[in-house]
Amino acid sequence: MWARRSLRGIGVIAAAVMVLGIGAGVVSADETAKGGSRVDGMLRKLGRGITNIVTCPGELIRTPERVGREDGYLAAWSVGLLQGAWRTVLRGVTGAFEVVTFFLEVPDDYGPLMKPEFVFAHGEWTPE
DSSP states (O other), X not given: OHHHHHHHHHHHHHHHHHHHHHHHHXXXXXXXXXXXXXXXXXXXXXXXXXXXXXXXXXXXXXXXXHHHHHHOHHXXXXXXXXXXXXXXXXXXXXXXXXXXXXXXXXXXXXOOSSSSSOSEETTEEOOO
């Protein structure tokens, strides 16, 4: 009985984190660039970190698809999958770093550590 309740609680917390993380990624990129406050920069960094942790598996789809368009299907299935796996790990670790250090101004002006800033933007893959 208590195991079912604890699993339900974990599910509610995970859903809340996902909704908050994805919602934070929708914030306009030029708000902080226009000279937003320090708190705006910290919150954007925190939201970007959560979003990148949640959406990092999207790199396994995005990167091979991009490589396939540029270099063909064989490259997508070989190089694209390897690059996608690497970028998945990199985006997840970068997101975790940004969540842990959201209150520090690292890098300058709370800018993104990884380009593109998000895997998805406006319902589409972001260009590199």
